[in-house]
Amino acid sequence: MAKRRYGHWHGHQAGESGRNHVMANIVQFENVGLRYGTGPDAGPETLADLSFTLRSGAFYFLTGASGAGKTSLLKLLYLAQRPTRGVIRLFGEDAVVLSRDRLPGFRRRIGVVFQDFRLVPHLSTWDNIALPLRVAGMPEVDIEQPVREMLAWVGLGDRADARPATLSGGEQQRVAIARAVIARPEILVADEPTGNVDPDMAERLLHLFESLNKLGTTVVVATHDFHLLGRIPGAQMMRLDRGRLLDPTGSLRYPPTRPE
Amino acid sequence: MMSRAIKARSSAERRVLDEAGGLRAMTWVMAIMLFLTMLAAALGLATAGAARLLDRQLVGRLTVQVVDGDPVRRDAVAARVLAALRAMPAVATATPVDRAELTRLLQPWLGSDGADPQLPVPAMIDVDLADHDGAAAARVAATVRRLSPIVRVDRHESWMSPVNDVMRSLTFLALALVLLMASATAAVVVLAARAGLQTHHATIAVMHMLGSTDLQVARLFQRRIALDATIGGVGGGVTALLVIAFIGIRLHGLGSELLGGVTLGGVDWVVLALLPVAFVVLATLAARVTIVRALRHIL
Ligand SMILES: Nc1ncnc2c1ncn2[C@@H]1O[C@H](COP(=O)(O)OP(=O)(O)OP(=O)(O)O)[C@@H](O)[C@H]1O
Numbered sequence A: 001m002a003k004r005r006y007g008h009w010h011g012h013q014a015g016e017s018g019r020n021h022v023m024a025n026i027v028q029f030e031n032v033g034l035r036y037g038t039g040p041d042a043g044p045e046t047l048a049d050l051s052f053t054l055r056s057g058a059f060y061f062l063t064g065a066s067g068a069g070k071t072s073l074l075k076l077l078y079l080a081q082r083p084t085r086g087v088i089r090l091f092g093e094d095a096v097v098l099s100r101d102r103l104p105g106f107r108r109r110i111g112v113v114f115q116d117f118r119l120v121p122h123l124s125t126w127d128n129i130a131l132p133l134r135v136a137g138m139p140e141v142d143i144e145q146p147v148r149e150m151l152a153w154v155g156l157g158d159r160a161d162a163r164p165a166t167l168s169g170g171e172q173q174r175v176a177i178a179r180a181v182i183a184r185p186e187i188l189v190a191d192e193p194t195g196n197v198d199p200d201m202a203e204r205l206l207h208l209f210e211s212l213n214k215l216g217t218t219v220v221v222a223t224h225d226f227h228l229l230g231r232i233p234g235a236q237m238m239r240l241d242r243g244r245l246l247d248p249t250g251s252l253r254y255p256p257t258r259p260e
Numbered sequence B: 001m002m003s004r005a006i007k008a009r010s011s012a013e014r015r016v017l018d019e020a021g022g023l024r025a026m027t028w029v030m031a032i033m034l035f036l037t038m039l040a041a042a043l044g045l046a047t048a049g050a051a052r053l054l055d056r057q058l059v060g061r062l063t064v065q066v067v068d069g070d071p072v073r074r075d076a077v078a079a080r081v082l083a084a085l086r087a088m089p090a091v092a093t094a095t096p097v098d099r100a101e102l103t104r105l106l107q108p109w110l111g112s113d114g115a116d117p118q119l120p121v122p123a124m125i126d127v128d129l130a131d132h133d134g135a136a137a138a139r140v141a142a143t144v145r146r147l148s149p150i151v152r153v154d155r156h157e158s159w160m161s162p163v164n165d166v167m168r169s170l171t172f173l174a175l176a177l178v179l180l181m182a183s184a185t186a187a188v189v190v191l192a193a194r195a196g197l198q199t200h201h202a203t204i205a206v207m208h209m210l211g212s213t214d215l216q217v218a219r220l221f222q223r224r225i226a227l228d229a230t231i232g233g234v235g236g237g238v239t240a241l242l243v244i245a246f247i248g249i250r251l252h253g254l255g256s257e258l259l260g261g262v263t264l265g266g267v268d269w270v271v272l273a274l275l276p277v278a279f280v281v282l283a284t285l286a287a288r289v290t291i292v293r294a295l296r297h298i299l
């Protein structure tokens, strides 16, 4: 089913798994700390002593109480924030010292569903979803089919021309998800992607992530929704508590167990 | 099909930053700036042209006067001077001013007495030089003066030089105005670009997160500003050209010899027509540099 739905993804599969094979650890954090603000404005460390690796092609859930630092951790991951200390390796390269002009190339390999969606307000649903492909310079004729497929998948085929302001919260969230996955990123980072949708839609969206994951994308989903955690066989879980990782990923399963 | 797709894309790219369409403040500022700049430029080009024309006409012209109470001696010397002038290779033509003509010119001041042949009116010879350069004129003047103490030489250049000075000052003033206007326009664009960055910083952050390069983001702004500048430039430019043409026609209507030189040649019109293009390029570049420099401070 996934293959039929995602016809345009199919052709890349062999190449993807080949690359994943070479790069076993797609993300690596070593003693990473994050403190917002500098000098007298500096707050307490929002994140501290984060050390973990994410395996290429795996599926991760990130949980933790509100304010635990989930969004902050994801921001480090999608290069919206540099850590105050520690080492982050992304796609096998040091992401902390990455020069500014290399950021776009890295970001195009990462799809992000923002907790607050961040749709471009003046663009239609269609154009919002097409944005990553256009940014990547894909020819216009090649954009139409994937956008139409994504619209159908997130159930917004009839809202293609609507502006974000005229969409419900759940609809906006689905646009944000479609935009994050359309370019088939190597890493998908989703921050509370099912917070505004009903359980059926949540499950459908999770299935979308799973399809993407089966095609080789490493998926990281931050969520409070404990119902979702058991839905992905083989998914691992990271738990944050006041900025620290409770159980650095080993072979974590839901219900969480301590590694080794 | 292809062109429709490209249109869809460019309209989508335009809308990324869009708020209200239509005429915006920037368009008006551009139109006004360009209108004023083109008037100043037209003034500068016209006065520069007039100064060049005056130079060309005057440097090569002398008037020789033979002043003596005795009409016989006066005419004898005048004939000698005329012959000498005509023998000089540097002289293209030497024409005695007709006495009847001279009398007619003096009539308003002297009345019918001007016709009295005993009146010590000088004999005059108009000289056109072959080469219009100052050194040749000076040489001819010196040679003629040596012929007789009653010969006086007027170089037109020296009487017209105050006029020429005014023309040149106006040219420099106009050039300064054009440069000031261009700087002001660039400053307006910089301010508009900064305001745009402020207004759209959330969208810019999203574009960055989706992997847009700084140049891609700058292009979104550049496109808007180029569009505004083009609309304003065409409006202001066409209005300015009409006004300039109208003033030109009025000046010609005056029939003044002095102001007759204040006209625009073909090259001048081309320069004026290129000014809007230059302004659009200036505005676009100013926007691009401002945006790219500001974006460098954002992760
Ligand atoms: N830009 C910022 N500047 C200063 N402090 C911040 C900033 N962003 C987050 N924080 C602080 O860092 C802490 C962690 O916030 P974060 O958004 O990462 O939590 P979260 O786990 O995503 O919470 P939620 O589940 O509510 O989304 C909070 O105490 C928050 O106040």
Ligand SMILES: [Mg+2]
Binding pocket: A070, A071, A072, A115, A191
């Ligand atoms: Mg959060």
